[in-house]
Amino acid sequence: MRKKILSLLIISTIISLLLSSMTSASSTAGDKVAESAKSYLGTPYVFGGSSPAGFDCSGFILFIYKKFSISLPRTSADQFGSGDKVAKADLKAGDLVFFQNTYKKGISHTGIYIGNNNFISAANGGVQIDSINDPYYWGPKYAGARRVVKEEIVKEAEVVKPLPAGQYYDVPKGFWAFDQISFLGQQGIISGYDISQFKPEQNVSRAEVAKMMSDTFNLTPSTANRFSDVSNNHWAMKYINAVADQGFFVGYGNGTFKPDEPISRGEIATLFTKAFNLTGKESAQQFIDLDENHWAYGDIHTLTASSIAFGYKDSSFQPNREASRSEFAVFLYRAIHTK
Numbered sequence: 001m002r003k004k005i006l007s008l009l010i011i012s013t014i015i016s017l018l019l020s021s022m023t024s025a026s027s028t029a030g031d032k033v034a035e036s037a038k039s040y041l042g043t044p045y046v047f048g049g050s051s052p053a054g055f056d057c058s059g060f061i062l063f064i065y066k067k068f069s070i071s072l073p074r075t076s077a078d079q080f081g082s083g084d085k086v087a088k089a090d091l092k093a094g095d096l097v098f099f100q101n102t103y104k105k106g107i108s109h110t111g112i113y114i115g116n117n118n119f120i121s122a123a124n125g126g127v128q129i130d131s132i133n134d135p136y137y138w139g140p141k142y143a144g145a146r147r148v149v150k151e152e153i154v155k156e157a158e159v160v161k162p163l164p165a166g167q168y169y170d171v172p173k174g175f176w177a178f179d180q181i182s183f184l185g186q187q188g189i190i191s192g193y194d195i196s197q198f199k200p201e202q203n204v205s206r207a208e209v210a211k212m213m214s215d216t217f218n219l220t221p222s223t224a225n226r227f228s229d230v231s232n233n234h235w236a237m238k239y240i241n242a243v244a245d246q247g248f249f250v251g252y253g254n255g256t257f258k259p260d261e262p263i264s265r266g267e268i269a270t271l272f273t274k275a276f277n278l279t280g281k282e283s284a285q286q287f288i289d290l291d292e293n294h295w296a297y298g299d300i301h302t303l304t305a306s307s308i309a310f311g312y313k314d315s316s317f318q319p320n321r322e323a324s325r326s327e328f329a330v331f332l333y334r335a336i337h338t339k
Contacts, residue, residue: 029068029149030094034114037064041120043127047233051194060122061096061110063194070148076110083148088132091145097132100143107143160195168198175200177326180333189215190329200326206249207236207259208325209268212332213248213275214239227257234259248275266296266319268331269303276335281305287317294319308334 037060046054050063058076065072072079080098091097097119099109111121113132120129133139163169166185171178181198184190189212192198214221221238222245230237240257243249248271251257263271272278283305290297296319303309304317308331311317323331 030092033064033068033094033149034112036067037112037120040127045122045124045126046235048235055122055127057109057122060127077107079110080107083146086145086147094149096146096148098143099138099141101141163196168192168196171198171200177330180330181326183333184329201324203262203322204325204328205260206263207240209263210243211236211239214242219246227251227255229256230259262322264320265323266300268323269296269299272308272335273299273302276338278302278306285311287311287315289316290319306338308338
């Protein structure tokens with residue numbers, strides 16, 4: 001009789017352990033996502049941000065789930081169509097929770113459920129934890145949830161270590177602009193993207209140029225907004241206004257700045273001539289695509305006479321050609337070192 005009871009106890013214990021193991025395994029994936037998200041508590045909010053330097057709500061979601069090899073759309077509205085629909089009563093750690101009518105109509109905010117009716121997200125105050133049932137704000141705006149984490153255990157993708165300032169995985173030592181990019185990065189004038197990427201061939205935007213020029217001249221960021229298309233939430237607003245205050249940029253005739261548009265080689269010539277006070281220099285070089293009536297004719301010749309920019313082998317300057325990030329880095333490096 002004792003042997004039978006002992007056998008039953010052993011079997012019961014084994015079954016209990018197996019069930020406990022299964023329960024643990026089924027929740028491990030979501031728990032890992034939640035724990036990873038909580039490690040970024042306090043990270044500041046940056047509109048358009050998707051790195052530990054600063055997140056917006058959907059950028060935070062992309063960053064966390066990418067670590068677990070889960071790809072999601074960029075915006076909260078599009079993320080709302082991912083995965084499987086989950087009832088509020090069935091929420092598990094790692095589920096996406098959505099809120100509507102926050103700063104605009106419709107789905108406009110995403111968070112990660114972490115258990116006990118709480119979620120973590122990048123809100124205006126930075127990455128923080130709130131209750132999905134908060135009666136004053138989040139509760140009435142709750143719109144639903146989606147499950148994108150599979151039940152099986154997921155392994156966090158290998159974290160790529162960030163490189164020291166001025167070093168980028170996509171700018172090897174043999175790259176034609178390596179020295180210039182490296183110098184500007186070390187000086188804190190130029191920066192890259194997530195996981196130490198520089199994207200050297202990508203067009204440089206007017207906002208990025210404003211930021212680099214502001215840092216080059218140590219300008220005080222300005223909140224006196226001068227342009228109708230630069231919102232107070234734009235990441236470069238203070239830098240754009242700072243360079244405008246100095247007269248480096250004047251914008252366009254309709255009061256716009258077009259911050260996210262690329263900048264042309266001709267525009268850079270005019271910008272540098274003003275900012276670096278490049279006067280009294282003329283170039284003997286003639287360009288087949290530049291006549292005296294071109295609005296940047298004088299500035300382009302000043303720039304080339306200062307050995308900051310040069311033409312192409314076919315004797316063209318291509319003033320309307322959009323500049324890449326690496327090309328601008330070289331121009332800026334030369335301008336800084338111009339005597």
